[in-house]
Amino acid sequence: xxxxxxxxxxxxxxxxxxxxxxxxxxxxxxxxxxxxxxxxxxxxxxxxxxxxxxxxxxxxxxxxxxxxxxxxxxxxxxxxxxxxxxxxxxxxxxxxxxxxxxxxxxxxxxxxxxxxxx
Amino acid sequence: xxxxxxxxxxxxxxxxxxxxxxxxxxxxxxxxxxxxxxxxxxxxxxxxxxxxxxxxxxxxxxxxxxxxxxxxxxxxxxxxxxxxxxxxxxxxxxxxxxxxxxxxxxxxxxxxxxxxxx
DNA sequence: AAGCGTTATGTACGCAAAGATATAACGTGA
DNA sequence: TCACGTTATATCTTTGCGTACATAACGCTT
Numbered sequence: 091x092x093x094x095x096x097x098x099x100x101x102x103x104x105x106x107x108x109x110x111x112x113x114x115x116x117x118x119x120x121x122x123x124x125x126x127x128x129x130x131x132x133x134x135x136x137x138x139x140x141x142x143x144x145x146x147x148x149x150x151x152x153x154x155x156x157x158x159x160x161x162x163x164x165x166x167x168x169x170x171x172x173x174x175x176x177x178x179x180x181x182x183x184x185x186x187x188x189x190x191x192x193x194x195x196x197x198x199x200x201x202x203x204x205x206x207x208x
Numbered sequence: 209x210x211x212x213x214x215x216x217x218x219x220x221x222x223x224x225x226x227x228x229x230x231x232x233x234x235x236x237x238x239x240x241x242x243x244x245x246x247x248x249x250x251x252x253x254x255x256x257x258x259x260x261x262x263x264x265x266x267x268x269x270x271x272x273x274x275x276x277x278x279x280x281x282x283x284x285x286x287x288x289x290x291x292x293x294x295x296x297x298x299x300x301x302x303x304x305x306x307x308x309x310x311x312x313x314x315x316x317x318x319x320x321x322x323x324x325x326x
Numbered sequence: 327a328a329g330c331g332t333t334a335t336g337t338a339c340g341c342a343a344a345g346a347t348a349t350a351a352c353g354t355g356a
Numbered sequence: 357t358c359a360c361g362t363t364a365t366a367t368c369t370t371t372g373c374g375t376a377c378a379t380a381a382c383g384c385t386t
Contacts, residue, residue, distance in 0.1 A: 091305050094276060094298050099229050102309070106222040106317075108213075114221065134362065143345050148364070158212060165363060168353030172361025180212050187209050191220070191320060198316055199224075202309060252332060261375050266334070283333060286383025290331025 091206060101203040106195050108188070110157040120150050121188050124177050127151075127163060131174045151175075158184075209324060219321040224313050226306070228275040238268050239306050242295050245269075245281060249292045269293075276302075 107117030126136035137147035151163045162181035167173040225235035244254035255265035269281045280299035285291040 091301060094278065094302060095226075101227050102224060103227050103232065104222055104224040104313070106220060108218060109221050110218050132362070144363090145346090145365085146344070152364095160212065166353090167351065167361095167363045169362085170354050172354085173352070173363055174361090175363080183209060184212060194320075195222070195316070198313075202312075250332070262333090263335085263376090264374065270334095284383090285331095285333045285381070287332085288384050290384085291333055291382070292331090293333080 095206045096208070100206055102199045102206070104195070104199055106192060113157075115153055115157045116184070116188070120154060121185055123147060123150055124154075124162065124181050124185055127175050128177045128182075131171075131176060133163070133165070133175045213324045214326070218324055220317045220324070222313070222317055224310060231275075233271055233275045234302070234306070238272060239303055241265060241268055242272075242280065242299050242303055245293050246295045246300075249289075249294060251281070251283070251293045 105117065107114045109115065122140060123136055123142075126139050127133060130136050130139065133147050133151060134144050137144045140147070151165075155161045155163060158180070160180050161178060162184065163175050163177055165173070165175045223235065225232045227233065240258060241254055241260075244257050245251055248254050248257065251265050251269060252262050255262045258265070269283075273279045273281060276298070278298050279296055280302065281293050281295055283291070283293040
Protein backbone atom coordinates (compact mmCIF):
# COMPACT_ATOMS: atom_id res chain seq x y z
CA UNK A 91 0.00 0.00 0.00
CA UNK A 92 2.60 2.44 1.14
CA UNK A 93 3.77 2.61 -2.45
CA UNK A 94 0.74 1.77 -4.52
CA UNK A 95 -2.32 3.53 -3.21
CA UNK A 96 -0.91 6.47 -1.29
CA UNK A 97 -1.94 9.12 -3.78
CA UNK A 98 -5.28 10.29 -2.48
CA UNK A 99 -7.41 9.11 -5.38
CA UNK A 100 -8.28 5.77 -3.76
CA UNK A 101 -10.76 5.05 -1.03
CA UNK A 102 -12.57 2.20 0.67
CA UNK A 103 -16.28 1.90 0.12
CA UNK A 104 -18.83 -0.77 0.83
CA UNK A 105 -22.37 -1.82 1.51
CA UNK A 106 -24.18 -3.30 4.49
CA UNK A 107 -27.39 -5.24 4.65
CA UNK A 108 -29.46 -7.50 6.82
CA UNK A 109 -29.95 -11.17 6.05
CA UNK A 110 -32.75 -13.41 7.16
CA UNK A 111 -32.28 -17.16 6.69
CA UNK A 112 -29.42 -16.57 4.29
CA UNK A 113 -30.98 -14.12 1.88
CA UNK A 114 -30.38 -10.40 1.77
CA UNK A 115 -33.54 -8.44 2.32
CA UNK A 116 -32.79 -5.15 4.04
CA UNK A 117 -30.28 -2.62 2.75
CA UNK A 118 -30.04 0.95 1.47
CA UNK A 119 -32.80 0.51 -1.10
CA UNK A 120 -35.53 -0.81 1.20
CA UNK A 121 -34.55 1.74 3.85
CA UNK A 122 -35.08 4.63 1.47
CA UNK A 123 -38.29 3.08 0.21
CA UNK A 124 -39.69 2.83 3.73
CA UNK A 125 -38.74 6.44 4.36
CA UNK A 126 -40.48 7.59 1.21
CA UNK A 127 -43.58 5.59 2.05
CA UNK A 128 -43.63 7.28 5.44
CA UNK A 129 -43.31 10.67 3.75
CA UNK A 130 -45.88 10.19 1.02
CA UNK A 131 -48.28 7.68 2.53
CA UNK A 132 -48.22 5.71 -0.71
CA UNK A 133 -46.14 2.93 -2.21
CA UNK A 134 -46.93 4.34 -5.62
CA UNK A 135 -45.61 7.84 -4.95
CA UNK A 136 -42.65 6.50 -3.01
CA UNK A 137 -41.67 4.40 -5.98
CA UNK A 138 -41.97 7.33 -8.35
CA UNK A 139 -39.79 9.49 -6.13
CA UNK A 140 -37.12 6.82 -6.30
CA UNK A 141 -37.42 6.35 -10.04
CA UNK A 142 -38.57 2.81 -9.39
CA UNK A 143 -41.49 0.91 -10.89
CA UNK A 144 -44.46 0.29 -8.64
CA UNK A 145 -44.10 -3.41 -9.18
CA UNK A 146 -40.53 -3.45 -7.91
CA UNK A 147 -41.48 -1.36 -4.90
CA UNK A 148 -44.39 -3.61 -4.08
CA UNK A 149 -42.20 -6.69 -4.31
CA UNK A 150 -39.73 -5.17 -1.88
CA UNK A 151 -42.50 -4.30 0.54
CA UNK A 152 -43.96 -7.75 0.18
CA UNK A 153 -40.66 -9.47 0.91
CA UNK A 154 -40.01 -7.24 3.88
CA UNK A 155 -43.33 -8.16 5.42
CA UNK A 156 -42.77 -11.82 4.64
CA UNK A 157 -39.30 -12.19 6.11
CA UNK A 158 -39.79 -10.03 9.17
CA UNK A 159 -42.63 -11.52 11.14
CA UNK A 160 -44.48 -8.32 11.93
CA UNK A 161 -45.75 -6.18 9.04
CA UNK A 162 -43.46 -3.22 8.38
CA UNK A 163 -45.81 -1.66 5.87
CA UNK A 164 -49.54 -1.71 6.31
CA UNK A 165 -51.61 -1.06 3.22
CA UNK A 166 -55.21 -0.18 2.50
CA UNK A 167 -57.19 -0.19 -0.75
CA UNK A 168 -60.03 2.15 -1.47
CA UNK A 169 -61.13 4.97 0.78
CA UNK A 170 -60.71 8.69 0.84
CA UNK A 171 -57.59 8.94 -1.26
CA UNK A 172 -58.03 5.66 -3.02
CA UNK A 173 -56.04 3.85 -0.39
CA UNK A 174 -52.51 4.23 0.84
CA UNK A 175 -49.76 2.79 2.97
CA UNK A 176 -47.96 3.62 6.18
CA UNK A 177 -45.07 2.08 8.03
CA UNK A 178 -45.29 0.45 11.43
CA UNK A 179 -43.41 1.41 14.58
CA UNK A 180 -41.27 -1.67 14.05
CA UNK A 181 -40.30 -0.29 10.66
CA UNK A 182 -39.35 3.04 12.21
CA UNK A 183 -37.19 1.24 14.76
CA UNK A 184 -35.60 -0.78 12.01
CA UNK A 185 -34.77 2.36 10.03
CA UNK A 186 -33.25 4.01 13.09
CA UNK A 187 -31.17 0.94 13.79
CA UNK A 188 -29.92 0.74 10.22
CA UNK A 189 -29.01 4.41 10.06
CA UNK A 190 -26.95 4.18 13.25
CA UNK A 191 -25.31 1.03 11.95
CA UNK A 192 -24.51 2.77 8.71
CA UNK A 193 -22.96 5.63 10.61
CA UNK A 194 -20.64 3.27 12.46
CA UNK A 195 -19.86 1.64 9.13
CA UNK A 196 -19.11 5.00 7.58
CA UNK A 197 -16.57 5.72 10.30
CA UNK A 198 -15.03 2.30 9.84
CA UNK A 199 -14.54 2.94 6.13
CA UNK A 200 -13.29 6.43 6.74
CA UNK A 201 -10.61 5.17 9.07
CA UNK A 202 -9.59 2.49 6.61
CA UNK A 203 -9.44 5.00 3.79
CA UNK A 204 -7.29 7.27 5.92
CA UNK A 205 -4.77 4.48 6.37
CA UNK A 206 -4.26 4.52 2.62
CA UNK A 207 -3.08 8.10 2.55
CA UNK A 208 -0.43 7.64 5.23
CA UNK B 209 -34.59 -4.33 17.36
CA UNK B 210 -35.07 -5.59 20.82
CA UNK B 211 -38.41 -6.94 19.72
CA UNK B 212 -38.09 -7.54 16.01
CA UNK B 213 -34.80 -9.17 15.18
CA UNK B 214 -33.79 -10.87 18.40
CA UNK B 215 -34.50 -14.39 17.23
CA UNK B 216 -31.14 -15.56 15.94
CA UNK B 217 -32.13 -15.97 12.30
CA UNK B 218 -30.97 -12.48 11.31
CA UNK B 219 -27.45 -11.27 10.74
CA UNK B 220 -25.53 -8.36 9.31
CA UNK B 221 -23.55 -8.95 6.16
CA UNK B 222 -21.83 -6.70 3.67
CA UNK B 223 -19.21 -6.13 1.05
CA UNK B 224 -16.10 -3.97 0.85
CA UNK B 225 -14.22 -2.71 -2.15
CA UNK B 226 -11.67 -0.21 -3.30
CA UNK B 227 -12.58 2.75 -5.47
CA UNK B 228 -10.33 4.74 -7.75
CA UNK B 229 -11.64 8.06 -9.07
CA UNK B 230 -15.17 7.13 -8.10
CA UNK B 231 -15.50 3.70 -9.69
CA UNK B 232 -15.29 0.38 -7.91
CA UNK B 233 -12.47 -1.76 -9.19
CA UNK B 234 -11.10 -3.97 -6.44
CA UNK B 235 -13.25 -6.34 -4.40
CA UNK B 236 -13.70 -10.02 -3.60
CA UNK B 237 -13.84 -11.07 -7.25
CA UNK B 238 -10.61 -9.45 -8.43
CA UNK B 239 -8.84 -10.61 -5.27
CA UNK B 240 -9.72 -14.22 -5.92
CA UNK B 241 -8.82 -13.83 -9.57
CA UNK B 242 -5.36 -12.54 -8.72
CA UNK B 243 -4.86 -15.39 -6.31
CA UNK B 244 -5.83 -17.94 -8.93
CA UNK B 245 -3.54 -16.34 -11.48
CA UNK B 246 -0.72 -16.60 -8.99
CA UNK B 247 -1.55 -20.27 -8.43
CA UNK B 248 -1.94 -21.32 -12.03
CA UNK B 249 0.27 -18.87 -13.90
CA UNK B 250 -2.51 -18.30 -16.41
CA UNK B 251 -5.46 -15.97 -16.76
CA UNK B 252 -7.19 -18.68 -18.74
CA UNK B 253 -6.94 -21.38 -16.08
CA UNK B 254 -7.69 -18.93 -13.31
CA UNK B 255 -10.90 -17.96 -15.06
CA UNK B 256 -11.90 -21.59 -15.52
CA UNK B 257 -11.31 -22.34 -11.84
CA UNK B 258 -13.67 -19.52 -10.97
CA UNK B 259 -16.30 -20.55 -13.51
CA UNK B 260 -15.73 -17.29 -15.30
CA UNK B 261 -15.24 -16.62 -18.99
CA UNK B 262 -11.74 -15.73 -20.12
CA UNK B 263 -12.98 -12.48 -21.55
CA UNK B 264 -14.44 -11.34 -18.26
CA UNK B 265 -11.26 -12.29 -16.45
CA UNK B 266 -9.15 -10.43 -18.96
CA UNK B 267 -11.33 -7.35 -18.64
CA UNK B 268 -10.88 -7.36 -14.88
CA UNK B 269 -7.14 -7.72 -15.24
CA UNK B 270 -7.07 -4.97 -17.81
CA UNK B 271 -9.01 -2.57 -15.62
CA UNK B 272 -6.84 -3.35 -12.64
CA UNK B 273 -3.71 -2.51 -14.56
CA UNK B 274 -5.30 0.60 -15.96
CA UNK B 275 -6.58 2.09 -12.72
CA UNK B 276 -3.63 1.20 -10.55
CA UNK B 277 -0.58 2.81 -12.07
CA UNK B 278 1.79 -0.12 -11.78
CA UNK B 279 0.89 -3.38 -13.55
CA UNK B 280 -0.56 -5.91 -11.13
CA UNK B 281 -0.60 -8.71 -13.69
CA UNK B 282 2.19 -9.12 -16.20
CA UNK B 283 1.36 -11.26 -19.22
CA UNK B 284 3.31 -12.96 -21.97
CA UNK B 285 2.19 -14.49 -25.27
CA UNK B 286 3.92 -17.39 -26.93
CA UNK B 287 6.80 -19.35 -25.48
CA UNK B 288 7.26 -22.65 -23.77
CA UNK B 289 3.75 -23.09 -22.48
CA UNK B 290 2.13 -20.81 -24.99
CA UNK B 291 2.46 -17.85 -22.71
CA UNK B 292 1.15 -17.10 -19.26
CA UNK B 293 0.67 -14.52 -16.57
CA UNK B 294 2.02 -13.74 -13.14
CA UNK B 295 1.18 -11.16 -10.53
CA UNK B 296 3.53 -8.42 -9.38
CA UNK B 297 4.79 -7.78 -5.86
CA UNK B 298 2.44 -4.83 -5.74
CA UNK B 299 -0.43 -7.20 -6.42
CA UNK B 300 0.68 -9.47 -3.58
CA UNK B 301 0.82 -6.50 -1.24
CA UNK B 302 -2.63 -5.43 -2.38
CA UNK B 303 -4.05 -8.88 -1.71
CA UNK B 304 -2.52 -8.98 1.75
CA UNK B 305 -3.91 -5.56 2.54
CA UNK B 306 -7.38 -6.50 1.36
CA UNK B 307 -7.42 -9.75 3.33
CA UNK B 308 -6.49 -7.97 6.54
CA UNK B 309 -9.10 -5.31 5.83
CA UNK B 310 -11.69 -7.98 5.25
CA UNK B 311 -10.79 -9.59 8.54
CA UNK B 312 -11.36 -6.34 10.38
CA UNK B 313 -14.62 -5.97 8.48
CA UNK B 314 -15.66 -9.47 9.43
CA UNK B 315 -15.17 -8.67 13.09
CA UNK B 316 -17.13 -5.45 12.68
CA UNK B 317 -20.07 -7.33 11.20
CA UNK B 318 -19.82 -10.08 13.77
CA UNK B 319 -20.07 -7.55 16.60
CA UNK B 320 -23.03 -5.87 14.94
CA UNK B 321 -24.76 -9.18 14.41
CA UNK B 322 -24.20 -10.05 18.05
CA UNK B 323 -26.01 -6.90 19.10
CA UNK B 324 -29.09 -8.26 17.39
CA UNK B 325 -29.28 -11.34 19.57
CA UNK B 326 -29.10 -9.42 22.85
C1' DA C 327 7.05 -26.23 -40.88
C1' DA C 328 3.63 -27.55 -37.94
C1' DG C 329 1.52 -27.79 -33.32
C1' DC C 330 0.52 -26.16 -28.90
C1' DG C 331 -1.59 -23.10 -25.18
C1' DT C 332 -1.76 -18.70 -24.18
C1' DT C 333 -2.97 -13.63 -24.66
C1' DA C 334 -5.86 -10.34 -27.03
C1' DT C 335 -10.11 -8.83 -29.32
C1' DG C 336 -14.52 -8.64 -31.81
C1' DT C 337 -19.19 -10.35 -32.47
C1' DA C 338 -23.29 -12.93 -31.66
C1' DC C 339 -26.49 -15.27 -28.46
C1' DG C 340 -29.20 -16.21 -24.03
C1' DC C 341 -31.06 -15.26 -20.02
C1' DA C 342 -32.52 -13.13 -16.00
C1' DA C 343 -33.80 -8.84 -14.05
C1' DA C 344 -36.26 -4.68 -14.68
C1' DG C 345 -39.64 -1.92 -16.83
C1' DA C 346 -44.00 -1.08 -19.32
C1' DT C 347 -48.64 -2.09 -19.82
C1' DA C 348 -53.24 -3.84 -18.69
C1' DT C 349 -56.78 -5.05 -15.51
C1' DA C 350 -59.46 -5.95 -11.34
C1' DA C 351 -60.91 -4.69 -6.69
C1' DC C 352 -61.52 -1.52 -3.12
C1' DG C 353 -63.90 2.31 -0.43
C1' DT C 354 -64.82 7.15 0.06
C1' DG C 355 -66.88 11.39 -1.87
C1' DA C 356 -69.46 13.90 -5.23
C1' DT D 357 -73.96 5.49 -9.51
C1' DC D 358 -69.88 7.16 -11.11
C1' DA D 359 -65.08 8.98 -10.60
C1' DC D 360 -60.83 8.74 -8.34
C1' DG D 361 -56.26 7.03 -6.69
C1' DT D 362 -54.55 3.35 -4.68
C1' DT D 363 -53.23 -1.69 -3.93
C1' DA D 364 -52.56 -6.11 -6.11
C1' DT D 365 -51.38 -9.12 -9.93
C1' DA D 366 -50.52 -11.06 -14.55
C1' DT D 367 -48.30 -10.67 -18.94
C1' DC D 368 -45.44 -8.80 -22.44
C1' DT D 369 -41.39 -6.28 -23.84
C1' DT D 370 -36.91 -4.52 -23.26
C1' DT D 371 -32.39 -4.11 -21.71
C1' DG D 372 -27.94 -5.11 -19.82
C1' DC D 373 -24.54 -8.49 -18.58
C1' DG D 374 -22.11 -12.54 -19.17
C1' DT D 375 -21.11 -16.41 -21.92
C1' DA D 376 -20.00 -18.70 -26.06
C1' DC D 377 -17.74 -18.66 -30.20
C1' DA D 378 -14.43 -17.21 -33.70
C1' DT D 379 -10.01 -15.43 -34.99
C1' DA D 380 -5.33 -13.58 -34.95
C1' DA D 381 -0.67 -13.19 -33.04
C1' DC D 382 2.93 -14.93 -30.36
C1' DG D 383 7.08 -17.83 -29.29
C1' DC D 384 8.88 -22.14 -27.87
C1' DT D 385 9.08 -27.29 -28.97
C1' DT D 386 9.22 -31.05 -31.95
